[in-house]
Structures are given as structure tokens and as C-alpha cells.
Amino acid sequence: MRAFSYDRPDNVDAALRGVAGQPGTTTEAAVKFVAGGTNLLDLMKADVMRPERLVDISRLGLDRIEEIGDSGGDGGLRLGALARNADTAYDERVQTRYPMLSKAILAGASAQLRNMATNGGNLLQRTRCYYFYDTGTPCNKREPGTGCGALTGVNRIHAILGASDHCIAVHPSDMCVALAALEAVVRVSGPKGERIIPFADFHRLPGDTPHIDSTLAADELITAIDLPAEGFAKHSTYLKVRDRASYAFALVSVAAALEMDGQTIRTARLALGGVAHKPWRDPAAEAELAGKPASLETFAEAARVLLHDAKGQSHNAFKIGLAERAIVRALAEAAGVEHP
């Protein structure tokens, strides 16, 4: 690992002073926050990320999970940015009111990593594209302008939606797929005070600037993730398809959440992981489900709409059919409809 300096502030203002004046987005920053360290330190060992200074934010006290609003239970839940993934997944309120989120978190990584990794860090983890990790190959995300090794290389795990000629990497998080479906809100502190970022606007598509993962500025700190009151506890699930039974990234994952009126779908949320540079949502596919009877035919039609523009690479075209079937199965499980 390259040399860097280290600081450990004990409050948010001091942490923000540590990154004050940095231009650009947090992805490109020379001074980085470290909390769990599970992804950043790994990338530093691989020489993919080369921060000059680490600001250890693990003692800022942003590790609580709290009710939003005065009365318990109807104003949503605030997940501290520094609450550990394991503590979040096993929190009784999360398990009861947001079971899809709990399931998604527990589908990711290993127990040790979930004990270390924080909620804010989960949002900022970087792609596991082999070419991004291998400094001997070209990668526009790691070294802008060098090209994309995956486009002509081994691209079995790569994107089928929203990719560009510059990058076909996917976002690796499970937790973020559930947060996208829940329409969580990211709370951020910076030099101009607090701001909120709707989850759909937090991550970005690669376009011609794949070296930027998110819209978080280099002088900002995630303080919390707010969950709206509606948790879809009755009709939701998280389905993850991967190469191993445990401890593997998703080839395709689906967060499916429904509001039902008898056997009719009132509203639907559908988010996919493992298929794009960010958790993938498609308003047209969700609209396709609204007002329809909960049936395998309805679900298949929504899957067709969502995957209409999907494009396979040389090794990952199987993901299109896989995603189609995963969507149908996840929606069937969420709705309580029998499926093959």
C-alpha cells in the first residue's frame, strides 16, 4: 500500500474540515473518508485507489438507527451513515417494517464484512469489474481515457442496461437495490450545510465519465439514509441470483415491492442489481404493473418492458433471460402468487 497520512476527528465539523476545499466528486478525491474500510483498503492494496490522506470517521457518532418524526413508527426510519450493515439488517424495526432491505443486506458479502461495513460506505463501494481492479489493463473508470478492457474482454458479470462505449461495469451493492426500490433519501453534510439526495440521483450512469460513480461532492459527508414510512412489509422480497449459494456478487438481483388491493396491484416498485452502473429502475415497467391483476402474465409483461432495451455483451447475454425470469419470480413471491 502507498503511504498516506491519517486523521481521526471526533465530530462532523472536524471531519468536514478534513475534506474542505476539495474540488469535484468524492470518487476522485485525494482525501478520503474511511469507516469500515472493507472496499477502500482493498482497492488501496490493489493500487487502484491512491488517497494521500484518510480521515477516519468511525468515531463521529453517526451510528444510530432512529425513528423520523415524533411518534414511533409512522414517519420512517433514519439509518445512521456509520451504522454497520449487520446492525442495520438485524435491527428489529428494519426487519419488521423493511424486510426487503434486511434480506438484501444479508444477501451481501460475509458476516465479517457486514460487521465492518457501514451504510454510507455501502453506497460508495466501487465496481468489482476485473479490469477496474487490474492495473495492467485499460479502464476508463480507473484511468480516464485508457479505454475499456471489459468491452472486448471477459464480460460475463457486466452490464446489460444503461452501459456506454466507455464503461460496462455494474454497481455491486445489494443494499442499494433495496434502497432504490424503497425510494430512500441520502442525507449529506457539506460546507454549505445539509442537503438531501433522492436515491435515484445518488448513483449515476457511466456515459463518457465513468470515473465518477456518484453525485456526492468531494467535500461532503453522508450522515444518514432516510427510509420513507412505506416499507412494503406485506408484499416485497429481494431475490439474488449468483454463482455460489453464499458470499458472491449478484449476476442479477431483484427488489420487488407491491401495494395490493386484493389480487390487484395498486402500485409497484422494481429495482434490479447486477445489470447496470447503478441500481436500475424503470418507471414504464412499474406503470405496466399498476392496476393489473397479480399474475405470471402481468409480471412477464413488466419484465419485457423493463428489458426492452437490454443489450448483451459477448459473454453476458444470458443475463437478459435470467433477469426476465428473476423479475417474474420476485414479483410472484412478493404478491404471493404460485410460480414454477
Place this chain on the structure above:
Amino acid sequence: MSQPTGPASRGHAQTQPAPPPEALEVTLTLNGSRRTLHVAPWTSLLDALRLHLDLTGTKKGCDHGQCGACTVLVDGRRINSCLTLAVMMEGRTVTTIEGLASGDTLHPLQEAFVEHDAFQCGYCTPGQICSAVGMLEEGHAKTDDDIRELMSGNLCRCGAYPNIVAAIRQVMDGQSKDGGKP
């Protein structure tokens, strides 16, 4: 926070506007004893244990958080010591495989691993045992499938998994019979 204890005058630092400190002081409780060490910021907890503290029971497998051989307990929770900086451990309580036994009396999980022959080469074993201690403390495992799922962060290339599950199962069952105490 800790102050640098040595000048950053060697090697890399010449071109940096603010040279990284060579060593920072960190004080932690390690296997029941208070220890102070001086480490460069980029020293992992794993390297600090093995190279600075002569505790080589904790193993370096992949050094990337994928194999679990480096698992230790920090404040009672299992983590990968390869993905943690030693300087982040200020004030923390760290328990390694060397800290599990009481004198000559093995920890029940150590006992069970011996009894069930839950290893072949033994390289993953310290990590497996520390991970199992953490898992039983967490209390989420009820079935053998739960054990397999919640131990999936510890790889065994010899394939001793059936015996590892049996060893953990035995201690888990003993705990529930004895009201939670091994």
C-alpha cells in the same frame, strides 16, 4: 488522536507537501493485556499482529477479505483483520486465537474442532474458530444451513466443512442446553 512519534524523513516523503507520518501510536487491549505500539498508518491490523506483536496465530490468506483466515474479534465482533488499519484500533479490545483459551483449558470451540477433526492443514483454523466464536455470540444461527451461510466468509481449501459444521453445531447445542454458556 495519536501524534507521530518519528520524523517522516526517509524514502517516499520528499515530494509530498505534507509528508505522511512514519509511525503513529495506538493503544489497545489485546487478549486481555493493554498494549501500545507504533505503526505506520498503512499497517493493517493483521500485519501489526503478526509482525509487530509476534502473534502469528492469525493467518494471512488472501489479504483481500475473501478467505477469512485473518478473522479476529474486535470488541467481541468478528472482522477481517486484513481490511482494518491498526491505527483504527485505538481503544478497542482485540481477541485473537491466542486469547481464546484459559491457560491450558481450551475454548469449547477449540476443543470441538479437535474432537471433530475439523481441519486438515490447519491454515484456516484460527480464522474459522474466531469466526465461529463471533457467530455464536451474534446468536442468529439455528440450523446447519444457518451455520453454513453465516460461516461463508471462511474458506477451507482442504474441504473440512462437514466437520467444521459438526464442531460448531456441538458447541451451539451445548450452549442452548446450558442456557447460553459454553
